[in-house]
Amino acid sequence: MGKSKGRNAFFHFLIHIQNQMKKEGKNFGLNNPELQTIAGDLWKDMPKEERQPFELMSQKEKSGVNSSAKVTIDITPKSYKEQKGENFGRSAAMCSANIDDEQSREEFFAKLVESFVKSFKSKTELMDAPIFIVGTNIMIRTESYPSEYYPLEIGISRYTIREGIHCTYHEFIDAGKVPIGYMHMANDWSKTSHKIPLDNFDPAVSDYKKLVEDIEQILEESRFTNPVTGKPTSMLVFCREDAVEQNAGVFRWLAQKYQSVVPGFEWDVEFLDLVTLVWNITNFIERPISQPIAENKLTSSTYDYSPNTNCEFHDEQDNYNCAQGLTRRLSYILTDMLCPLFEIRPTERHLPPKINVVVDAYMGRINDVNTIPIRRFNQALSLNDNNWSPNDDNDQQRHHQSERPDSSASSVQRRPQGIGRGRAVWKK
Ligand SMILES: [Zn+2]
Structure with a gap:
C-alpha cells in the first residue's frame, strides 16, 4: 500500500x-x-x-x-519513555497527572491508535479487528485532585467492522454511600441524567472482585503486539475523548476496591479516542474521514432513541443516558461511517434492529436475549457462540493469560465459552 x-x-x-x-x-x-x-x-x-x-x-x-526497517513505529514519545521506563504501556490515562507535557501525551495516544491500526496487515484484517467501546455512568465526581469518580453503570461493546456488535457487557455498580457533601449533586445528576437510584438498587453489584476480573478478561483480547518491542501492548478501550477522564476515573475507583484483594493492583489499560481511530482506519484504506467530520458524527444524536440499544432499566424509562446504550450507539455510528468504505452491508448487529422487519423471527431472538441474566456478558442478537474460539497460535496472549491470578476461577468458567479468552477468531 x-x-x-x-x-x-x-x-x-x-x-x-x-x-x-x-x-x-x-x-x-x-x-x-x-x-x-x-x-x-x-x-x-x-x-x-x-x-x-x-x-x-x-x-x-x-x-x-x-x-x-519495515515496521518500526515507536509509539512511545521520548519524554514518556523516560517517565515510565520499560513499563511504558502501563495505564497512561491513570498516570496522566505525572506526565507534564500535554503534547507528548497526546502524541503518545495518537501513535498508539496509529500503530494499533497499522498492526493489521490488510483491509480484511482490519475489518475483523475487535474494537472495544466503553461507557460509564457515575454518581458524582469529587472536587479533589485527582478527582474520584463513583461509578453506577458500565457498558462495554465489542465491535468489528465486518460483524458489527458481537457482545455487550453491562453492569450496574454499587458505589456505596454518597460521599459527605455530595448528596445534592448526586441526586440532581441522577434526576436530570441517568436516573439510576443511588441506594438499594437491586441490580447494582458490589462484588468488585468479579467486576474487575470480568472486565479484565473481556479486555484481554484488546491487546496487540507492539511491533517495536514484540510485546503485547496494554489493553485498549475506545470512547469519545470527552469521556476519557470519567472512564479512566471509574476504572481507577474499581482498581482501588480490587486492591483489597490484590494489593498494588493497577489496570494495564489505555483509553483512546474514537475520532482518532476513525481517522486512522479510514486513512489506512486511503479514504480518510477528517477528524472534525468524525467528531461531528460521533456526537450526533441520530440513534438516541433506537430500540434494543439501552439496558433493560434504561429501556423501560425511555432514557438514553445509559452506559450500554452509549457504547451501542457509538457502534452504530461507526457502522454509518466505516461500512460503506469497506463495502460491507450492515446487518442487524451493525445497526439498531428495525422492529417492523420479520417480527416473528425477530421477537424470538429478543426473548432469548431477555432470558439471559442481567449480570453477564450478554451475547448480541443472533450470535452463534460456536463461532468463537480462542486463538491458539498466539503464544503471547496465552502466556499473559496464564499469569493472571485466578484465571481458572469459577467466575470465569460460568462465562459463555470462548469469550475473553485471548484473541478470539471469527471463523467463516
Ligand atoms: Zn443502562
Whole structure:
C-alpha cells in the first residue's frame, strides 16, 4: 500500500497552533474542531515560504521512518519513555497527572491508535479487528485532585467492522454511600441524567472482585503486539475523548476496591479516542474521514432513541443516558461511517434492529436475549457462540493469560465459552 508514513506538514502546523493557543490559556486537544478550523483557515491562506518549515518537519519525519526497517513505529514519545521506563504501556490515562507535557501525551495516544491500526496487515484484517467501546455512568465526581469518580453503570461493546456488535457487557455498580457533601449533586445528576437510584438498587453489584476480573478478561483480547518491542501492548478501550477522564476515573475507583484483594493492583489499560481511530482506519484504506467530520458524527444524536440499544432499566424509562446504550450507539455510528468504505452491508448487529422487519423471527431472538441474566456478558442478537474460539497460535496472549491470578476461577468458567479468552477468531 502506498501509504505515506509520518505526519503531513499540516499536522505539524496544527501542533504549532495548539501550542500557541496554549500560551493564551486555551487548552485544545488535537481533535478539537475549533482548533482544526482555526489552523485549517490559516493554513489555506499561508504563503509557500511560511509553510516551508512544516513541510521540512514532515519530510524529515517521513524519511526518518522510511529509512528504517519495515515496521518500526515507536509509539512511545521520548519524554514518556523516560517517565515510565520499560513499563511504558502501563495505564497512561491513570498516570496522566505525572506526565507534564500535554503534547507528548497526546502524541503518545495518537501513535498508539496509529500503530494499533497499522498492526493489521490488510483491509480484511482490519475489518475483523475487535474494537472495544466503553461507557460509564457515575454518581458524582469529587472536587479533589485527582478527582474520584463513583461509578453506577458500565457498558462495554465489542465491535468489528465486518460483524458489527458481537457482545455487550453491562453492569450496574454499587458505589456505596454518597460521599459527605455530595448528596445534592448526586441526586440532581441522577434526576436530570441517568436516573439510576443511588441506594438499594437491586441490580447494582458490589462484588468488585468479579467486576474487575470480568472486565479484565473481556479486555484481554484488546491487546496487540507492539511491533517495536514484540510485546503485547496494554489493553485498549475506545470512547469519545470527552469521556476519557470519567472512564479512566471509574476504572481507577474499581482498581482501588480490587486492591483489597490484590494489593498494588493497577489496570494495564489505555483509553483512546474514537475520532482518532476513525481517522486512522479510514486513512489506512486511503479514504480518510477528517477528524472534525468524525467528531461531528460521533456526537450526533441520530440513534438516541433506537430500540434494543439501552439496558433493560434504561429501556423501560425511555432514557438514553445509559452506559450500554452509549457504547451501542457509538457502534452504530461507526457502522454509518466505516461500512460503506469497506463495502460491507450492515446487518442487524451493525445497526439498531428495525422492529417492523420479520417480527416473528425477530421477537424470538429478543426473548432469548431477555432470558439471559442481567449480570453477564450478554451475547448480541443472533450470535452463534460456536463461532468463537480462542486463538491458539498466539503464544503471547496465552502466556499473559496464564499469569493472571485466578484465571481458572469459577467466575470465569460460568462465562459463555470462548469469550475473553485471548484473541478470539471469527471463523467463516
Ligand atoms: Zn443502562
